[in-house]
Amino acid sequence: MNEPRIRFENIAKRYGALTVLDNPDIPCNGKVMNEPIVRFENVTKRYGALTVLNELNLSIARNEKVCIIGPSGSGKTTVLRMLMTLERINGGVIWVDGEPLTHVQKRGQMVLASDRHLRRVRGKIGMVFQHFNLFPHMTALQNCMEAPVSVLGLPKKDAEARAAELLEMVGLSGKKNHFPIQLSGGQKQRVAIARALAMRPKVMLFDEVTSALDPELIGEVLSVIRKLGAEHDLTMLMVTHQMGFAKEFSDRVCFFYDGKIIEQGPPDQLLGNPQNERTRQFLSAVLEANS
């Protein structure tokens, strides 16, 4: 049984003029390619005496779209915030693209990583927040240019071209010189998505991105995310209350309860035929609220 589980033959991938993959036969024994891009290993998070997450284990494959659902206080947002290094973890290791996020291995031991390491690994992750967090003193375009220029060192012209392209992708090319205060909630959130994408992350985190929006504006944001998932090679991790969207969009849904993943699986199964009693209770409560 030396036959590899996955074999690529004459695979080529081009984006316009750019050839990303042009390799007749990538040596692949199923190990490298199958390595998850994000892996939580026994991750624990406490606030004082309160344990929010208890020895969490969660792996996310490359390009996988994962939705996290669960009642408030179940620790689902904390998962994203830890991955974005907005929260310190109290135990365990988070692996991103094969490297520990907040630690480095030194002489077989895990020690806290330097700021430089943290920034390098963090660069692979982008995040969109519930309350947008756009920079109010910058236009939509400037919001999308700030980090590419000051962090990646992109020339202003290139950053502007990229920002304009991304704003067009989220359907806001006409609003690029508007300030956040001149935009609707849905438009702000779409700028925020463009801003995160401008850093070319491998993993995108969406933290209840539609929860602060008026109902009629939710659709425009979700359709941008849908488009993003369909057209780009991106790993997406999303905390959401939009069950319908989770069902159609995600590859996997995780149900969090009390700091643990109680149940996870393909959306049809988890949302259609949940096995756990708590999952059933939660879903019926959500359905009732939405009906």
Add this chain to the structure above:
Amino acid sequence: MSIWDWSYVWEALPYLYRGAIVTVQATLLGFAIALVLGLVFALIRQSPNRYVSIAVTEIVEFIRSTPLLLQVFFVYFVGPQFGIVIPAWTAGIGVLGIHYAAYCSEVYRAGILAVEEGQWEACTALNLSRQRTWRAIILPQAIPPIVPGLGNYFVGMFKETPILAAIAILEMLQQAKNFGAEHYRYTEAIIMAGFFFLVFSLVASAIVQSVSLWLNRRYHLQ
């Protein structure tokens, strides 16, 4: 002898003019120190190093809790006993600046704390450096709203410059007093000095207000 004599007004003018220059200079230089040093105090207080931030907090508290006059005396009269001789002008403006820096740092701090937590988080998520976060994101949002607060201290400091007379700096009120002493006539000079303080304060307030308006508009803040 009439209550108001215009001839004294003309005679007092050169005295007051010299004094006014000193007063305005002391205010502008002192406030420049206060603005910069106040920001430095405020930034250090946000330092993640607890010892550093506590040390600066204590220093600020100490400066605010002792009289300005005492601080001026200390630097000018006690310093030389330990071999630290500082000219009156330097000592006066320096102490004025440091004293008001302590007050301004509190205003800066209020502005910095008023910036939403989400702005910091967005900066982390976008991987901005700490320096860039402060310069491009936090301070442009923190400062415009506090310009009126800083402006209050600007006017306040201007009105406290007569304290410099205590270390023989001939600012405007001291000039007015000297004129009075020389001519046995205080009415005109003192009233003129008061009038000048009033006019300068009003002009300064107007300038502060338009700077505040301009900054808020420039940075599209509400």
